[in-house]
Amino acid sequence: MLKKITILYSSQIYRAIIPLIFVPYTIGILGAENYGLVSFFTMLIGLIGILDAGIGSAFIKIVSTNRFNQYSFQKVISLFLKVFFIFLIIACIIIVSFYFSSDYIVIGWLKTSINYPEAIYCIKLIGIILSIMYLKSFVSSFINGMERQDILALWGIIYTTLFYCGSYLAIKNVSNDLYTFFKIILFVSILDFSIISFIWILLVFFNIKLTKKKINETTQFDKIADEFSLLKIAKFSLQLSGLSIIWIIATQIDKVVLSKYLILEEYANYQIAAQLATTISIFTVPLTQFLLPRLSVLYKDKNEKEFLRIYNISLFVFVALLSPIIPYFFLFGDDIISLWIRSDLLGANINGYAKWLIAAALIAGIMNFxxxxxxxxxxxxxxxxxxxxxxxxxxxLSVLIAKYYGAVISAKFVFIHSLLFMIFWGGYCVHKLMNKFINFFALIFGGVFILSTSIFYIFSNTKYITSVPILDLFIPPLINFFITLLIYFLVKRYIHLFFSKITLN
Incomplete structure (x- = not known):
């Protein structure tokens, strides 16, 4: 468990940091407006998940709970291949749609002065790239269900390096235009899908070979097959599909609308802020990949003690480590982004959006639990x-606010409605599902948030700690971390006592 989580987090940290490293360099070569088209592409990557419709997440559960029996596993494979064919048809529709709508996107949607033939060509390439990413995400869901997230994580490090380093080196050494940038991204995407598909083939082959050795009673097959074909699986997938579609629309709608009403250069600033907010995924994505199949199996096996132990520890670490990020960006965000982007004006502009979007992303991470x-x-x-x-x-409301009030108010609205949903619906759910859980969560989140806000406020009123600006920005969170750690060791007995009192209702 510890080895897998270490790999997942190492990969996620790397894959979150590398894009941030290359943002200022890529902007420097392509220019702010051209980078706006890259930001538009980034938004579409998040939006394309709507076509998955939650089917990939449903397969994680189906694969994880049926992979230990040869007969049921083969049924899963058969179903997976049928659904993949449907995904293949949708991928072709994506390509055709972008091909024929490229003129409208360039002229009727985006506010840009990018060379028309170049913009048209890049939009068509974007359609092909998105279709490949779409297929890859579905195949990856099967691998996640096999609980081999570590393999995906290790390959993800290589893929991210090729995606960002490769595109940067190409526009730096070959040609500093969008043609070159998107051609490299297309090549890397094809390679990515090929490798993921090869991993899928290997895992399926070895799992079938392994389960053959474990067959003892063939009389169990009919029972497993009947259970696998129950209508509740279809209903579960339908619920998850609808939830996934609505979630993607709700989280991407501000970016979609703003892409039409903001000039492309300003839109790039909003997307950079949104990209900073996605760094929360350093913690949420590996945890989700690990917890979904593991907790599903533990609940099915009625192992409540282990279920709660893993769940509570995961949430505790998440809240304790990430809660300080909200006050940090409100007090130090302008300075840290200016240092990163190498522009005081851009730093203040981007953080005007980023501090609200990051706070909303943390709340969404908590709601993910x-x-x-x-x-x-x-x-x-x-x-x-x-x-x-x-x-x-x-x-x-997001559409109206983005259209009439602009990007800053949109970012604030994202934070406000995320917070309200967590308080009212999230609070109601955990109250119904787990006894005494809200008390535990309020203690941890409230304590860490108040402590970190106090520490950061004190440091924000101290002009200089050292003569090195980057140290002045990183010393406060480090001190906050060590103080939090010290307090934890002083009161960990009481925290674990809280853990032991939580039960499933």
Missing amino acids: VFIILYAQGKLKNHFYAYIIYSSLTIP
Whole structure:
């Protein structure tokens, strides 16, 4: 467990840091407006997940709970290949759609002065790249269900290096234009899909070979097959699909609308802020990849003690490490982004969006733990309906706010509605699912947040700590971390006592 989590986190940290390193260099070569088209492409990567419709996440659960029996596993493979064919058809539709709508996107949607033939060509390439990424994400869901996230993580390090380092070296040494940039991205995407598909073939082959050795009673097959074909699996997938679609729309709608009403250069600033907010995924993605299949199996096996132990420790570490990021960006965000982007004006501009989006991303990360426990217990139905009601209000309001009030108000609105949803719906869910959990969460989150805010406020009123600006920005969070760690060791007995009192309802 520790080895796998270490690999997942190392990969996620690397894959979050590398893009941030290359942002200022890529902007420096391509220019702010050309980078705006890259930002538009980044937004579309997040949006393309809507076409997955939650099917990939459903397969994680199906694969993880059926991979230990040869007969049921072969049924899963058969179903997977049928669904993959549907995904292949959709991927072709994506390519055709971008090909024929490229003129409208360049002229009717984006506010840009990029050379017309270059912009048209790049939009068509974007369609091909997105279709390949779409297929790759579906195949990856099967590998996640096999609980081989470590393999994906290790390959992800190589892929990220090729994606960002390769594109940067190409525009630096070959040609500093968008043609070259997107051609390299297309090549890397094809290679990525090929490697992921090869990993899938190997895992399927070795799992079938392994399960053949474990067959003792063939009389169990009919029972497993009947269980696998129950209508509840289809209903679960449908709930998850709807939830996934609505979630993607709700989280991407501000970026989609702003891409039309902001000039491309300003839109790039908003997307950079959004990219900073996605660094929260350093923690959420590996945890989700690990917890979804593991907790599903533990709940199925009725191992409540281990279920709660893993869940509570994961949430505790997440909250303790990440809660300080909100006050940090509100007090030091302008300086840290200016140092990174090498422009005081851009730093203040980007952090005007980033501090709100980062706070919203942390809240979404906490809400992800609510989703995880509902997913593991197969209780997504009410969550699905709640998210429909929530999104039916926030999506149209997000469109109107982005259109009439601009990017800063949009970022603030994302934070406000995320916070309200966590308080009311998230609080209700954990109250119903786990006894005494809210007390535990309020103690940890409130204590860490108040402590870190106090420490950062004191340092923010101290002009210089050292003569090195980067040290002045990194010393406060380091001190905050060590003080938090010290307090934990002083009171860990009471924290574990809180753990022991939490039970599933």
